[in-house]
Amino acid sequence: MSDELVFHFDIDGEDFTSAGQASVQIKKNLRQLGLPSEIIRRVSIAMYEGEINMVVHARGGKADVIVREDCIEIRLADSGPGIKNIEQAMQEGFSTASDEVRSLGFGAGMGLPNMKRYTDEMHIDSTVGVGTTVTMKVYFPVE
């Protein structure tokens, strides 16, 4: 009965230079749907940071973007090492990224805080040694 629209992406974890391709694609898809540009920007930035995280920490994963009547939900799931201390990981400036990642302009400890900042809801479900699932929602403005 619901008019959900789901976009699925497999995030390749092999190559950092290609990280972000799914976010570029989702931005195109959302534009084609004629959604408000501010909503598109928030969704694609949050997804981009999440995608970078999955490539950097978890050798890739899966991303689903679900467009609903009242919101856009982003689900990012990986089978990476998991997050030991979520509270600590949420602090701006905290990072476990390698020097190589830092030299590429990321790993400044802003990824998760940025994801939270650009979305209305964010939930992290993580088990060390099993993986991490991040669910984010951006609601459409109520007219």
Next chain:
Amino acid sequence: MRIRTMQELLGARVVCCEENLDRQVYSACGCDLMSDVLAYVKDQAVLLTGLVNPQVVRTAEMMDMICIVFVRSKMPSPEMIEMAKEHGIVVMCTEKRLYEACGILYSNGLVGSATKV
């Protein structure tokens, strides 16, 4: 400030999307940390950076930025130029260093916009 004016002030070489030189930019960000760029909302902004990899172009695209200036004579790769073309992002290269390039633009009226979400 028009992108063309920025190009003149910085003595920069245009690498792609010359047709967009008359677009206006309202704010600028000088940064090598892409996550910091992503932390701030920019409206029709320019990114000045010394970092050269495809994530710079993707970050600009995510933020709806319309111009990237590479400082210290750094040259983007053909792959990066193609990505920028696809999104109509003007790419320029200047010999100036980041601090100097930012200072020139700032003192000519292009202020930074730091509206944290």
